[in-house]
Amino acid sequence: MFGALPDLALTSQFFLFIFRKNKINWKNKKSVAKNTPDYVFKLYNLSHSLITWAVCFTLVYAIIGIDSLFMIAWLLHILFDIPTHEKGFFDTKFLYPISDYSINGYRWSNKYFIIGNYFFITLSMILVFLSII
Ligand SMILES: [Zn+2]
Numbered sequence: 001m002f003g004a005l006p007d008l009a010l011t012s013q014f015f016l017f018i019f020r021k022n023k024i025n026w027k028n029k030k031s032v033a034k035n036t037p038d039y040v041f042k043l044y045n046l047s048h049s050l051i052t053w054a055v056c057f058t059l060v061y062a063i064i065g066i067d068s069l070f071m072i073a074w075l076l077h078i079l080f081d082i083p084t085h086e087k088g089f090f091d092t093k094f095l096y097p098i099s100d101y102s103i104n105g106y107r108w109s110n111k112y113f114i115i116g117n118y119f120f121i122t123l124s125m126i127l128v129f130l131s132i133i
Contacts, residue, residue: 002074
């Protein structure tokens, strides 16, 4: 669950669109970007920043010690997002707020990426299931 934390800002925006019955073409990047408030981009950039993660991890580690390792899921989320987002549309600005630098990654919503993603999820679940038996 903690690994999904960085995308909460974007997810909350999705539900706001549903409640407002806003007719946004989710496949059109410009439509989504135009109808997304600035605070969502700022929250997204903050939650996908290695700097934000490092500060939060340091604070939590100072308070609860080794039990803070659950925050590694957040770090993994950022590291996976860096190469899987294209520039200009929720690209991962991993040095935010110091820099807006991002990598023009391979889009995760590409059908080949999705097929590979579900293949490895299914494979992982089969392996977990077999290890339980
Ligand atoms: Zn993300």
